[in-house]
Amino acid sequence: MDLSVVVPLYNEWQNVEALFYKIDTELQKLFLAYEVIFVDDGSTDITWKVIEKLKKSNPKLRSIKLRRNYGQTSAMVAGFDYATGNIIITLDGDMQNDPSDIPSLLEKLDEGNDIVSGWRKNRKDNFSRVFPSRIANAIISLTTGVKLNDYGCTLKAYRSECIKPLNAYGEMHRFLPALASLTGARVTEIPVKHHPRKYGDSKYGFNRIFKVFSDIIGISLIIGFSSTPLKGFVICALPFILLTVCFGILSGLSVMLDWTSGKSVFFMVVTALNGMAVSHLIALGVLGELVVGTSDLSHTKMPEVTKKTITMKGDAE
Ligand code: UDP
Ligand code: MG
Secondary structure, three states: OOEEEEEEEOOOHHHHHHHHHHHHHHHHOOOOOEEEEEEEOOOOOOHHHHHHHHHHHOOOEEEEEOOOOOOHHHHHHHHHHHOOOOEEEEOOOOOOOOHHHHHHHHHHHHOOOOEEEEEOOOOOOOHHHHHHHHHHHHHHHHHHOOOOOOOOOOOEEEEHHHHOOOOOOOOHHHHHHHHHHOOOOOEEEEEOOOOOOOOOOOOOOOOHHHHHHHHHHHHHHHHHHOOOHHHHHHHHHHHHHHHHHHHHHHHHHHHHOOOOHHHHHHHHHHHHHHHHHHHHHHHHHHHHHHHHHHOOOHHHHOOOOOOOOOOOHHHHO
């Protein structure tokens, strides 16, 4: 299989059929062996029924139904596990992404990239969505070192060997390029089209802003310290080390200079508490090193990423 298109769907029944035919029409032009994987993320409407009906007349459509609503990241990961294509394309199920951008994504992959991310340069969402997203993109680019204008765009193309081993969970789907870059994956982006949502509602409310920002902190820490946890814990311990030294000196001085015993006891207690914080943090760092050393943290230890190229037969002819 050359290509798998993975689409997460949560209560998108009005979009399913039109989306499938749009994807199918675009992919037929490429003369590649492809499959379209619709992942129903525990929809409570008739999304699954529509998928089942479509499948009867379209063998290229494969589908997974999750037992409950697990969230977009888990839905996408379920699709990745199921996908058999050398290349995986993801896009939203609400017709905001345009499947006609797929050929450009593939061309960019063929140039030697491992992940090509869509950039909704002319985004059709309102300002209250676009503005926080701009800030988030700037922070993620800065903290992860992978500079993209639009992390939030689901329309992306991945070489499957770069994406399948990643342990994505929570709301991590936005950060997959940054996580994959840990393995040496080459990431780039190209402008893509974007349309306003016609049917159904956005599945995210205002609290997405808080979720995304807390994820940014989490991801930055994972990227910064997942292969060197002790370093991270030592950095956290530095202020406590400083306090231990300062209060240790004060304790010594207070005993030597015969200050009132109350003050000496206070300094000693503070020294001991800070010392305990230091030893706990360092012990956690050592444990972290043991975990990294013994476990299969694939996002830190993936073998060399191969750069297979695909040829669009339509072009060759
Ligand atoms: N989605 C999902 N599970 C969820 C939330 C969203 O599978 O819990 C899907 C949704 O059906 C859509 C895509 O993820 O296909 C993006 O969601 P949405 O369009 O609501 O996000 P927005 O465009 O508002 O960022
Ligand atoms: Mg949308």
